[in-house]
Amino acid sequence: MLRVSAITTETEIDLQGVNGNEQAAAVGIEFGGELMRFAESVARRDNHALPVSRQALLDAAGPAVLVDAAGVAANFQRMVRIADSIGIPVDDMTTDIGQQVRQDLDLQRFASAQNSLQPS
Amino acid sequence: MQSFQYADSPFPIRADICDEHRAFWLRLAQPGSWWSGATRVAIAQESRNALECEYCRARKQALSPYTHEGEHSHGGDLPHLAVDAVHRIITDQSRITRKYVDDNAAAGLSKEQYVELVGIVVATFSIDEFHRALGLALEPLPQPMAGDISRYRPAMLSEDIGFVPTVPPEGNVGNEADLWPGGRSPNVVRALTLVPDALRDWRALGGAQYLSFQSMQNFVKDEHRAINRMQTELIAGRVSSINECFY
Numbered sequence: 447m448l449r450v451s452a453i454t455t456e457t458e459i460d461l462q463g464v465n466g467n468e469q470a471a472a473v474g475i476e477f478g479g480e481l482m483r484f485a486e487s488v489a490r491r492d493n494h495a496l497p498v499s500r501q502a503l504l505d506a507a508g509p510a511v512l513v514d515a516a517g518v519a520a521n522f523q524r525m526v527r528i529a530d531s532i533g534i535p536v537d538d539m540t541t542d543i544g545q546q547v548r549q550d551l552d553l554q555r556f557a558s559a560q561n562s563l564q565p566s
Numbered sequence: 567m568q569s570f571q572y573a574d575s576p577f578p579i580r581a582d583i584c585d586e587h588r589a590f591w592l593r594l595a596q597p598g599s600w601w602s603g604a605t606r607v608a609i610a611q612e613s614r615n616a617l618e619c620e621y622c623r624a625r626k627q628a629l630s631p632y633t634h635e636g637e638h639s640h641g642g643d644l645p646h647l648a649v650d651a652v653h654r655i656i657t658d659q660s661r662i663t664r665k666y667v668d669d670n671a672a673a674g675l676s677k678e679q680y681v682e683l684v685g686i687v688v689a690t691f692s693i694d695e696f697h698r699a700l701g702l703a704l705e706p707l708p709q710p711m712a713g714d715i716s717r718y719r720p721a722m723l724s725e726d727i728g729f730v731p732t733v734p735p736e737g738n739v740g741n742e743a744d745l746w747p748g749g750r751s752p753n754v755v756r757a758l759t760l761v762p763d764a765l766r767d768w769r770a771l772g773g774a775q776y777l778s779f780q781s782m783q784n785f786v787k788d789e790h791r792a793i794n795r796m797q798t799e800l801i802a803g804r805v806s807s808i809n810e811c812f813y
Contacts (some may be wrong), residue, residue: 447785447799454785457796464803471804475796485801488699489808500701509577510792513700517583517775518793518801520696524688525754526811528768530659531684532757533667533729 477507481515488519575702582790586774587693587705590767594686595708599718599761600679601686603710608643609652609683610690610707615640616656623657631661647675648683655687660810667729677730678719678760685764689771696775720762733759747779776802 452459452474463471463482471482480503487495504512528534570587572579594610597603616622621636628634631654640649647670654662671677697704722737733756738745742762746755758764769779777788777798787794793801 447795447802450785452796455794455796459796461803463800464807466804466807471800475800476794477797478800481793481797481801482804484699485804486808488695489805491698496699497701500699504577508792511797513577513579513583514791514793515797515801516696516699517580518798519699519805520692521772521775522802522805522811523695523809524692525806526809527655527659527688527691528684528757529754529811531655531662531688532681532732533662533664534727534753534757537752537754 477503477511480506481511484512484515485519488516489523569708570705572702575700577700580774580790582774583696586770587696590689590693590771591705591708593763593767594690595711597711597713597715598682598686599716599763600676600682602715603713605644605648606682606686607707607710608641609648609686611641612644612649612652613656613687613690614694614704616653619653619657622653626658631658645675647673648679651675651680651683652687655684656691662729664729681730681758681760682764685758685761685767689767692771692775718762720759723760727753728757731760732756733762 449459449461457474459474461470463475463478466482466486468479468482471478475481480499483495483499484503486492487499500512503515568588569591570584572584594606595603596606598606601609616638619639621634621638624636625631625634638649638653640653644652651670654666667677667680670680675683694704718741720733720737720742721740722733722742723731724734724737725731726734733742733745735751735756736749737759738747738749738751742759745751745759745762745765755765755769758768773779773781777784781788785795791798
């Protein structure tokens with residue numbers, strides 16, 4: 447989705463922000479570094495890092511961005527639990543863009559690939 | 567008093583988020599398809615208990631979830647199989663297998679009950695995570711409402727994906743006509759469809775916290791959001807990467 451959005455808006459981005467590369471997260475995405483760190487501390491349930499990343503995002507981008515970011519992060523905290531609990535395979539394994547993104551981000555390393563990468 | 571006032575929030579919370587959190591709490595308290603209102607609220611409470619469960623913490627470190635003996639810290643209001651399923655979904659979901667779900671079904675936790683339980687757990691957890699992300703206190707759980715369960719099961723089901731039956735892509739007809747537009751649906755949307763109301767909850771909450779089905783087609787910026795689509799997907803991608811999730 448990030449790649450598709452970047453193509454749609456003709457923005458140069460670096461997907462490695464998704465893998466935690468702070469410099470990459472800031473390429474083409476406003477507040478990318480702050481958003482990445484906030485998302486990371488929510489996902490890791492890191493009670494030390496979370497207040498720091500929350501304040502940094504608030505200072506940089508303001509409360510409306512912080513609240514929207516919290517909503518998205520909270521939403522995706524449940525997605526892995528649905529996918530793994532039900533054992534669903536990921537869709538459209540054969541599209542060029544999907545294959546390229548999976549290769550760029552090395553998604554094969556995930557343990558849940560055993561369910562997700564089965565052909566549907 | 568009305569739930570989700572967000573009076574303690576130092577940040578203004580969007581009205582649609584307040585509304586959807588409140589709406590889910592109301593549905594949570596009501597009898598569902600396979601669980602009573604009281605049991606649904608107990609499942610939600612158990613999703614919170616799981617985060618403090620020492621047995622879960624130790625089991626997560628074990629090579630196999632079946633080699634570590636012990637007992638969950640739990641509220642005492644649910645059958646053992648349901649307690650374990652809730653705790654697994656919260657703390658060790660990547661090691662849930664088809665055999666685990668099948669064995670539970672054979673032992674009395676039906677697949678319909680399991681899917682409704684998954685829906686309750688993930689919705690409650692997601693709302694709680696929203697609060698935690700913003701440093702807000704968790705919302706007290708609602709008082710359960712009395713009434714009969716519906717035992718509703720969709721007419722059209724298939725066994726082509728996952729550990730449980732799901733409504734097929736072309737199954738959005740009749741009572742399920744509202745589940746998704748058109749005759750195509752991603753697997754993650756189909757996941758909870760054995761209990762269609764669980765998908766309806768998933769979709770309503772996702773529409774407020776992330777994007778509605780319609781807004782997902784907008785790859786630039788939803789006019790009701792402060793962040794654009796790239797910012798949204800960077801957050802989604804980073805969370806999913808840490809969780810080792812393809813979605």
